[in-house]
Amino acid sequence: MPTTPTSRHGDTAQPRDPGQTHNAALLPDAEPAALPYRIVWNDAVDLRQLTLSIALCVAVGLPAFLVSRAVLSRVLAQPALAGGYALLIGLVGCVLGAAVCARLCPPKRALTEDAEIDRAAALAELERLGGTAAEFAALPRDTRDELRALGLAPAPEARS
Amino acid sequence: MIVNGLVWAVGMGLLGAVVFAAIGLVSGTDETATLAPITLLVVLLGTPPAGVLTFFIAGAVSKHMTHAIPTTLLGIPGDTTAVPLLDDATALRRLGAPHIALRKALAGGLLAALIAVPISVGIAALLAPLAGPLKLAAPFVFLVAAVFVGYFSPGRWASVLAIAPFALLVAALNALAGAALGKPLSISFFLGIAIGPLVVDLLLATSRSGRDTLPRSGPRTVWLAPDVGVGGRWFPNPLTILSRRQAVTTAVVAGVTSTTFMLSPVAATVLAGEIVGARIRHPYRRLSTLMAVKNGTTESTYLAETLIPLVAFGLPLSPVAAGPAAALFNAPPVYTVNAPGGGVHNLHSLLQTWQFLVYGLLGVLIAGLVAYPFAMRYARAASAWASRTISHEALIGAFAALIAVVSWYEGGLLGLTISVTIGAVGGLANRVLGMTSGVQFMAYYVAVLSVPLLPAS
Numbered sequence: 001m002p003t004t005p006t007s008r009h010g011d012t013a014q015p016r017d018p019g020q021t022h023n024a025a026l027l028p029d030a031e032p033a034a035l036p037y038r039i040v041w042n043d044a045v046d047l048r049q050l051t052l053s054i055a056l057c058v059a060v061g062l063p064a065f066l067v068s069r070a071v072l073s074r075v076l077a078q079p080a081l082a083g084g085y086a087l088l089i090g091l092v093g094c095v096l097g098a099a100v101c102a103r104l105c106p107p108k109r110a111l112t113e114d115a116e117i118d119r120a121a122a123l124a125e126l127e128r129l130g131g132t133a134a135e136f137a138a139l140p141r142d143t144r145d146e147l148r149a150l151g152l153a154p155a156p157e158a159r160s
Numbered sequence: 161m162i163v164n165g166l167v168w169a170v171g172m173g174l175l176g177a178v179v180f181a182a183i184g185l186v187s188g189t190d191e192t193a194t195l196a197p198i199t200l201l202v203v204l205l206g207t208p209p210a211g212v213l214t215f216f217i218a219g220a221v222s223k224h225m226t227h228a229i230p231t232t233l234l235g236i237p238g239d240t241t242a243v244p245l246l247d248d249a250t251a252l253r254r255l256g257a258p259h260i261a262l263r264k265a266l267a268g269g270l271l272a273a274l275i276a277v278p279i280s281v282g283i284a285a286l287l288a289p290l291a292g293p294l295k296l297a298a299p300f301v302f303l304v305a306a307v308f309v310g311y312f313s314p315g316r317w318a319s320v321l322a323i324a325p326f327a328l329l330v331a332a333l334n335a336l337a338g339a340a341l342g343k344p345l346s347i348s349f350f351l352g353i354a355i356g357p358l359v360v361d362l363l364l365a366t367s368r369s370g371r372d373t374l375p376r377s378g379p380r381t382v383w384l385a386p387d388v389g390v391g392g393r394w395f396p397n398p399l400t401i402l403s404r405r406q407a408v409t410t411a412v413v414a415g416v417t418s419t420t421f422m423l424s425p426v427a428a429t430v431l432a433g434e435i436v437g438a439r440i441r442h443p444y445r446r447l448s449t450l451m452a453v454k455n456g457t458t459e460s461t462y463l464a465e466t467l468i469p470l471v472a473f474g475l476p477l478s479p480v481a482a483g484p485a486a487a488l489f490n491a492p493p494v495y496t497v498n499a500p501g502g503g504v505h506n507l508h509s510l511l512q513t514w515q516f517l518v519y520g521l522l523g524v525l526i527a528g529l530v531a532y533p534f535a536m537r538y539a540r541a542a543s544a545w546a547s548r549t550i551s552h553e554a555l556i557g558a559f560a561a562l563i564a565v566v567s568w569y570e571g572g573l574l575g576l577t578i579s580v581t582i583g584a585v586g587g588l589a590n591r592v593l594g595m596t597s598g599v600q601f602m603a604y605y606v607a608v609l610s611v612p613l614l615p616a617s
Binding site for chain 1 (some may be wrong): 378
């Protein structure tokens with residue numbers, strides 16, 4: 001991972017504000033190096049990279065819109081349409097900016113692939129939830145077929 | 161004329177389906193914050209009404225399909241409307257059947273969407289005679305609707321009480337914009353409300369004392385479900401993916417929920433899930449049925465909330481209509497609910513009832529032909545690619561820039577400042593008081609339609 005756990009925020013050494021201790025999501029400040037990111041808008045971001053990313057996207061998108069509007073309103077036969085086209089060009093600018101940012105700031109996610117499904121564990125989980133052999137027998141045939149295809153039929157059933 | 165409309169509808173429907181199928185893959189993309197501004201853009205660019213409607217319907221249905229992918233395969237809600245499905249999806253995954261969760265959800269969604277369009281257009285046709293008196297009473301109707309939506313938001317009475325200050329703030333800023341620019345603003349308010357939660361998070365991140373309210377995190381571990389194979393058919397028939405009982409239950413629930421338009425999709429989904437889930441004993445059968453029924457309910461409520469107010473009244477009288485679908489009702493200077501001489505000028509007045517039915521179904525079919533087979537076949541590869549490639553920083557950057565461009569388009573620097581102001585206040589009200597964006601959208605209409613009557617009464 002090219003992410004840098006060295007990026008620190010100036011607040012890490014500060015004593016905690018007692019007014020914020022009610023926040024259950026706030027983790028102890030003892031291990032900030034292991035937790036370099038913050039949750040913004042439901043996902044983890046590096047705050048510096050976020051600042052860079054917003055600045056870059058706005059710096060590409062907004063001038064793209066403003067310049068193309070100024071140019072188009074002089075060039076087009078129907079200047080009324082200039083705003084609309086400029087909007088589209090501005091949108092393209094936003095997307096291009098984001099594409100560059102996606103390269104500069106890699107996702108702060110660690111993708112782990114689950115191993116092969118453990119049939120025994122899945123069967124045990126099904127039993128725990130109440131999917132007993134008796135319940136299985138009471139199911140309509142199409143649902144039993146689905147379970148057989150998944151290897152989730154109770155043991156004697158699976159052999160047949 | 162009709163051929164022209166059809167060409168636009170097919171073209172824009174395809175565009176909406178592709179764009180929103182892609183956006184749906186990125187987990188955490190809020191529906192209001194994505195559908196609303198992009199639909200607005202399509203309206204402002206001068207797309208004919210048929211194209212606008214098909215774009216929105218195809219986009220919404222596609223997004224609901226692809227956002228089921230992170231929900232079922234990554235265990236992350238693809239959207240706020242996917243949150244009610246998460247527990248059942250996780251349980252099915254523990255049974256080693258994440259692909260079943262996805263397939264049932266997709267099949268249920270497509271089935272429900274096909275049922276919801278004709279039923280909600282039919283209900284709208286029945287309600288249409290009420291439109292005349294309702295339009296005359298619009299300022300009061302919106303006040304009542306705002307109170308109703310506020311009461312059913314997490315904030316309850318706080319949300320209801322906060323309608324007054326919020327509406328006054330909007331009215332005051334709008335008067336300021338009117339004085340400075342010679343025209344009132346609407347898009348800037350609307351975008352501000354849509355991105356409120358993001359604005360608040362960004363403000364907190366810049367605050368030395370507020371930063372610690374944002375939870376710390378390490379790299380987020382995302383578990384990708386193993387590949388169990390989804391089958392080879394290009395277009396897996398939803399009626400063979402669902403058992404007969406599941407198809408019937410999904411269809412009935414979709415039919416019933418298509419007649420309502422004031423409940424939020426999330427509330428309707430939770431309610432439908434409780435009612436259906438309590439009647440099924442076997443866990444696998446219950447979970448797989450719930451995936452179909454819940455995703456179907458989200459779809460049917462969403463479409464009904466958009467189409468019923470649009471076809472019957474032309475006024476955005478539901479949380480979805482006032483939020484994600486708002487550009488279909490109000491997108492000055494193209495569409496307005498406040499036309500000179502009273503009345504509305506938007507899709508309601510520009511399309512006939514039969515056109516809503518045809519283009520609505522067309523939108524669902526296009527989403528069914530684009531997003532449905534894509535999600536069935538490439539779900540695993542696509543979600544792995546999206547979570548490896550698209551960083552959250554880039555996503556936030558793109559939306560911040562999009563808001564800046566669109567609000568500047570409407571009102572220059574003042575428009576942008578108003579967006580940020582409303583975003584900050586609205587986002588705080590959302591987080592602290594539980595005043596959701598749906599209440600705030602309603603409060604905006606109270607400000608525009610009801611507040612001007614204050615001195616007179």
